[in-house]
Amino acid sequence: MRHMKTYKNWYRFIANSILILVALLCYIYVWFNYVNVMLDKTYIMKGNFLVIGVYALIITYFISFFGGFKIGVNKKSNVIISQIIGLFVSNSVYFVVTVMMAGYMSYIPKFMLYYGCTFIVQAVVVGIASYLFMTLFFKVFEPYKVLVINGNHKNDLAYKFDSRNDKYKVVGQMSYNTDIEEIDKNVDDYDAVLINDVPSETRNRILKICFAKGKRVYITPKISDIIIRGAENLAVFDTPLLFSHNNTLTLTERGIKRLADIFLSTMGLILLSPIMILISLAIFLYDRGPVFYRQTRYTKNGKTFKILKFRSMIPNAEKDGVARLAAENDDRITPVGKFIRATRLDELPQFFNILAGDMSFVGPRPERPEIADEYTKEVPEFAYRLKVKAGLTGYAQVFGKYNTTSYDKLKLDMIYVENCSLLLDLKLMLLTLKVIFIKESTEGLEEGKITATNKR
Numbered sequence: 001m002r003h004m005k006t007y008k009n010w011y012r013f014i015a016n017s018i019l020i021l022v023a024l025l026c027y028i029y030v031w032f033n034y035v036n037v038m039l040d041k042t043y044i045m046k047g048n049f050l051v052i053g054v055y056a057l058i059i060t061y062f063i064s065f066f067g068g069f070k071i072g073v074n075k076k077s078n079v080i081i082s083q084i085i086g087l088f089v090s091n092s093v094y095f096v097v098t099v100m101m102a103g104y105m106s107y108i109p110k111f112m113l114y115y116g117c118t119f120i121v122q123a124v125v126v127g128i129a130s131y132l133f134m135t136l137f138f139k140v141f142e143p144y145k146v147l148v149i150n151g152n153h154k155n156d157l158a159y160k161f162d163s164r165n166d167k168y169k170v171v172g173q174m175s176y177n178t179d180i181e182e183i184d185k186n187v188d189d190y191d192a193v194l195i196n197d198v199p200s201e202t203r204n205r206i207l208k209i210c211f212a213k214g215k216r217v218y219i220t221p222k223i224s225d226i227i228i229r230g231a232e233n234l235a236v237f238d239t240p241l242l243f244s245h246n247n248t249l250t251l252t253e254r255g256i257k258r259l260a261d262i263f264l265s266t267m268g269l270i271l272l273s274p275i276m277i278l279i280s281l282a283i284f285l286y287d288r289g290p291v292f293y294r295q296t297r298y299t300k301n302g303k304t305f306k307i308l309k310f311r312s313m314i315p316n317a318e319k320d321g322v323a324r325l326a327a328e329n330d331d332r333i334t335p336v337g338k339f340i341r342a343t344r345l346d347e348l349p350q351f352f353n354i355l356a357g358d359m360s361f362v363g364p365r366p367e368r369p370e371i372a373d374e375y376t377k378e379v380p381e382f383a384y385r386l387k388v389k390a391g392l393t394g395y396a397q398v399f400g401k402y403n404t405t406s407y408d409k410l411k412l413d414m415i416y417v418e419n420c421s422l423l424l425d426l427k428l429m430l431l432t433l434k435v436i437f438i439k440e441s442t443e444g445l446e447e448g449k450i451t452a453t454n455k456r
Helices: 001-040 048-063 076-103 103-138 155-165 179-186 200-213 223-229 251-271 271-286 334-343 350-356 370-376 380-387 396-400 406-419 422-437
Strands: 142-151 168-175 192-196 216-220 232-234 241-243 292-298 304-310 361-362 392-393
Touching: 001 076, 001 103, 076 103, 076 216, 076 271, 076 350, 142 155, 142 179, 155 168, 168 179, 168 370, 192 200, 200 216, 223 361, 223 406, 223 422, 232 271, 251 271, 251 361, 251 422, 271 304, 271 334, 292 370, 350 392, 361 422, 370 380, 370 406, 380 406, 392 396, 392 422, 396 406, 396 422, 406 422
Parallel strands: 142 168, 142 192, 192 216, 361 392
Antiparallel strands: 232 241, 292 304
């Protein structure tokens, strides 16, 4: 088992190194034949090595940042999309750097053409190579045989594991009520163990068994676990302590975040105004109904505000007075609405909410009071999300889905609340670029459901 992990790591290292080399060769060709020759002072020898070396570091960083090196970990489509976005951001950064090196604004169209062509060729070649590497990976390395140990509350996590049959194969399930000696004996027959919503005392015993046997362990965290993960080691006494400050951003950090929200929302409204005008026309021309809709939402400390979005559903979509989330193939969604929801363009008017201070760019999703109150009845800790201001994007929006259960949304949001920082905000804003292209993130609810209630 341990040797297999080493082989997988070496495979990923070699595959990712080849992908970086392929992307770098594309840029080297363009640099020597088109870009460098346009500069007043062309780079020679060490200068060329410096330019190419920095470019290699930039594409390595951004591809890694977006998850493009996770061959055999994430789905093929996810990895390839991550690589393409990483290459796009890298070439955009180096395009700006090259314009600054040249010093002539008149060179912008040509540099844009060169870097655009470089990106397209890289995306195609790297995408094909990555697909082949991942196909070979899943043929060479068998999926992990997983034992699922379930708690009292039913959920579909075992099904989610089994749906990734390229990586996992659920071949056994047991109840946490099973005698601990029996669990100890069975663990030997599996590569990994999923401890699925098991009470803390039993979970800790199973965890120690897996640790002793060197087995992979996947654990569903409880809210207390997430709070503890954000704690610091405190070495004041000779007894180990964990210190949880349970605060969010400092006053200075909140000020910087607010200034960033004002600047980014203003720039967004200016730069995206042509797109917003086109969307407005499309919505109006389809059914002559209102372009926007306003809805009451919760933000920090339970305060309410009117969120502004492009209308994606038919007028009076909730004429029966029942608050409900969108379902898969919801007949209330218009053809224009399907497009703007899939591309997240329906969220653009929220820049006005951010500018007004009702929301931030990053924070928990602002829920409707009726739906949030329903979630809170089931999971009282759901109110913990309101320790910070609601956001256009956030941890749950990036790593979750539209139909993620209330309890799992809470866990994702609590990870942000316990670890929020300006650096994490920047990371989540960049990762939002990737989420736009992942269809699964906009999945609606199952037919007949009105809220993403937890299956506990």
